[in-house]
Amino acid sequence: MLKRTKKDENSTPFSVGDTLEEKPAPSTLGPAVGQERYSVEDTSTIGERITIEGSIRGEENLVIEGAMKGTIEMGKHDFSIGPNGRVDGEIHAQNVSINGLFKGTVKALGKVAVTKKADFNGEIKAKSFSVEDGAYFKGVVELDREAHKKSAVTETPREPSSPEPAKQSVIPPNDVKMEK
DSSP states (O other), rough: OBBOOOOHHHSSOOTTTBBBBBOOOOOSSSSTTOOOOOOOTTTTEEEETTTEEEEEEEEEEEOSSSSEEEEEEOOEEEEEEETTEEEEEEEEEEEEEEEEEEEEEESSSSSEEEETTTTEEEEHHHHEEEEEEEEEEEEEEEEEEOOOHHHHHHHOOOOOSSOOOOOOOOOOOOTOOOOO
16 A cells, blocks of 8 residues: 655656555544444445345344345344335345335244335235335235144144034924914
């Protein structure tokens, strides 16, 4: 790396391969230099003017404001599509919030929320699901059941017992006259 000196600043331009060594300006928004204070709540954002084709895997929350085509695997972290975001593909995350355009499949360990600004076309498999009034939604939803709820719905077959007595008809035969 080349260091720029006073003489270099005012004289010849640098060639294409040369770079400048600059010290970053101090920032009050992030951790101080030398400190690494990252938590599970960290969120990365893919901006409006970014387009990605392929796959994304991450261990933190992610918001897409740009365009994405492919697979997104966030494990036990949350994923959001912003109001200007466009995603075509498959999403695996803890919780998913759709505010923009989505076409594909969502598999969430927790909740999927489709907001009123969303345009959703696809499939959802999650523990819970919500759609706000005004959202466009065309799709299939499969909600995971918990073990105790599954057993209550599924009955165990009864063992064969003695035949039940024939049930009598409630409708009287035609030859019997009813009194008024």
